[in-house]
Amino acid sequence: MTAVLQARGLGKRYGRHWALSDCTLDIPAGHVVGLVGPNGAGKTTLLNLASGHLTPTTGEITVLGGRPGTDPNQLRKVGFVAQDTPTYAGFTVAEHLRLGARLNPGWDDATARDRIARLGLDPGQRAGTLSGGQRAQLALTIGIAKRPELLILDEPVAALDPLARREFMQGLLEAAVEHELSVVLSSHLVSDLERACDYLVVLVDSRVQVAGEVEELLATHHRLAGPRRDPDQLPRDQRVVSASHTDRQSTFIVRTDSAIHDPVWTVSQLSLEDLVLTYLDSSTRVAPRPVLEVQR
Amino acid sequence: MIWLTWRQFRIPAITLFALVVAFAVLLAMTGPGIAAEYADGIAACAQQGTDCGPFVNNFLNDYQTASLGVSAVALVMPALIGLFWGAPLVSRELEVGTHRLVWNQSITRTRWLVVKMTITGLAAVVVGAVGAVAVTWWASTIDNVPDNEFNRLASWVFDGRGVVPIGYSAFAFALGVTVGMLLRRALPAMAVTLAVFVVVQFAMPLLVRPYLLPPTDATVEITESTVDTFGHNMQNGRSTVLVEGQAPEEGAWLLSARTVDSSGNPVEAITLPESSTACTPGQSATPEPGAGMKTCLAELTRLGYRHELTYHPASRFWPFQWIETGIYLALSLALAGFCFWWLRHRLA
Structure with missing residues (x-):
């Protein structure tokens, strides 16, 4: 499988503030990728770089093997649903589909009309009078009917109520399966991504903390609870992600490919939410041991 | 893209075109009457062998206000184009975020702006031309009355006649687009466009036009x-x-x-x-x-x-008209070029 998104030392600076720095990332094709991180972590910046809306200050990024957003061919391959799912308030739903048809050579009108009909949207209704959920669905419909190879969505459900969120994610997943789309979507809520994504990228303070397939991440992360111990005393193949201590007890989150044999530990699995939170919480995060990095 | 441009532009386009057509019709209806009145008056005094001076004075007095009014409309029209066609063209999209929808279709931003600016810019030139022809034709009787005081190079007459309104319209439009791109908000862009355009229109006859040709x-x-x-x-x-x-x-x-x-x-x-x-x-x-x-x-x-x-x-009326129109068209092209540069390098 080729990579849908590759970044090497990618950085974007606004004035003196780095919105994203030294981001290195390799996302294989055929996944629904969740990009998660707190507000201001650089998710929108990364996605805007991927869609060609921004140009990088440092490093480079390739999407589907090409430079983002420079020529019509690249634009055709990548769909992007921007934050707050903008639509033309004065245009009707049908006019939005017409816009899509006019501006995209690969436009799939049958899919678009079918989706609009299934959503129960009135083609004659102006987008300005649609609810937030309906507007997001309309934007998603345009993104899907463009028939891109990769669909990028920036916080598409952030402004939606729980029911609209579920419907949106469902529609997105169905389309991803039906049209063999790769999808990258961002959110600051893990619960949005939990059901939908099979690949996860955690971005904190403009840096990628962890990236990988969800199944693999869940299988290799463990919570160890036991008597107090220094993290350095753990086996070398166990990468300590976080450590918290009470007077007598230590709790570690470790990442390892091998089984944990030490009987002093009570080993438990992490949920996806716990896993993400571990990476988000900077107070317990342990910097990777340099020695370990060299050996791996 | 042409469809999209027209879909977004149709309401301001129809509004301003309707105004211009209504204005042109008004001029077409009153123009022949004025010409006939003048011709009759001159014929009458020539027949009686009397001095035509009193008649000419009366005639000019009668139509001075109307002529000023028509010239004022001709001066305001380019400003309206800059305000309502130019300034919102890009700024409205940036303001409400729809550029993020349209830029993600299979069309480059450059092409997007080329089509938008060409269609709307040509419409601006057409409106300028229609207005200029109508005003020049209507005012030809009054303008050609032999009168020592009257000089067609003076700003309010010069600005509304001949070909310069075309240059003004194109310039006002390009100025509006540029300001809108820089400010990214429609209303401030309209205000700044108006202010800059007024300053330029005052500076031109006062500071530049006297030196267009050696006096x-x-x-x-x-x-x-x-x-x-x-x-x-x-x-x-x-x-x-x-x-x-x-x-x-x-x-x-x-x-x-x-x-x-x-x-x-x-x-x-x-x-x-x-x-x-x-x-x-x-x-x-x-x-x-x-x-x-x-x-x-x-x-x-x-x-x-x-x-x-x-x-x-x-006799320099026409040389001045062409030179000034050329200057304004060159400025318009320069602004348009800046818009494309800004779109590629800064607007992201």
């Missing part, structure tokens, strides 16, 4: 027909005379008029020597009215005083 210099004798204003003052038994020259030919644009002495040095007021009494009131021998001034002016000429005039002849 003509002329030194002419001081006679009754060359003097525009005449002032006389007695002080300690000596006469001080102030004369101001006027344009040496009909419809010329006078830039400066100075009085110079026999050695060519400019003088403010002419102080006559004590020996000369030609300008002293009551000293003139002949009683006929105006003869005193005539004698006085002859005395000034005898002493070597001359008018030194700098002006543009009326």
Whole structure:
């Protein structure tokens, strides 16, 4: 499988503030990728770089093997649903589909009309009078009917109520399966991504903390609870992600490919939410041991 | 993209086109009447063998206000184009975020802006041209009345006639787009566009137009027909005379008029020597009215005083029109070029 998104030392600076720095990332094709991180972590910046809306200050990024957003061919391959799912308030739903048809050579009108009909949207209704959920669905419909190879969505459900969120994610997943789309979507809520994504990228303070397939991440992360111990005393193949201590007890989150044999530990699995939170919480995060990095 | 541009542009387009067409129809309906009235009046006084001067004066008085009004509309039209077509073109998209929808379709941003600016810009030029033709045609009767005071190079007449309104319209449009791109908000963009356009429109006739072509210099004798204003003052038994020259030919644009002495040095007021009494009131021998001034002016000429005039002849109307239109079109293209540069390099 080729990579849908590759970044090497990618950085974007606004004035003196780095919105994203030294981001290195390799996302294989055929996944629904969740990009998660707190507000201001650089998710929108990364996605805007991927869609060609921004140009990088440092490093480079390739999407589907090409430079983002420079020529019509690249634009055709990548769909992007921007934050707050903008639509033309004065245009009707049908006019939005017409816009899509006019501006995209690969436009799939049958899919678009079918989706609009299934959503129960009135083609004659102006987008300005649609609810937030309906507007997001309309934007998603345009993104899907463009028939891109990769669909990028920036916080598409952030402004939606729980029911609209579920419907949106469902529609997105169905389309991803039906049209063999790769999808990258961002959110600051893990619960949005939990059901939908099979690949996860955690971005904190403009840096990628962890990236990988969800199944693999869940299988290799463990919570160890036991008597107090220094993290350095753990086996070398166990990468300590976080450590918290009470007077007598230590709790570690470790990442390892091998089984944990030490009987002093009570080993438990992490949920996806716990896993993400571990990476988000900077107070317990342990910097990777340099020695370990060299050996791996 | 053409469909999208038209879909977004149709309401402002139809509104402004309707206004211009209504204005043109109004002019078309009143124009022939004015022309007929003038022709009849001239024919009548020629037939009676009387002086046509009083009729011409009345005629000009009657239509001065209307002519000013029509010229004002011609001046306002480009501003409206800049305000309602230019300024919102890009800023509205940036303001509400729809650029993020349209830029993610399979069309490059450059092409997006090319189509938007070309269609709307051409519409601006067409509106400018329609307005200019209508106004020029309507005002042709009034403009061609022989009248010494009248000069077609003066701003309010010049700006609404010929081809310059086309240049103004294109410039106002490009200015609006540029300002909108920089400010990214429609309403402030409209305000700034208006302010900048007004400043440019005032600066052009005051600071630039006089120098578009080298003005003509002329030194002419001081006679009754060359003097525009005449002032006389007695002080300690000596006469001080102030004369101001006027344009040496009909419809010329006078830039400066100075009085110079026999050695060519400019003088403010002419102080006559004590020996000369030609300008002293009551000293003139002949009683006929105006003869005193005539004698006085002859005395000034005898002493070597001359008018030194700098002006543009009326025949430069069309050269000025083409040059100024060219300047405005060049500015428009420069602004459009800047827009594309900004779109590629800064607007992200």
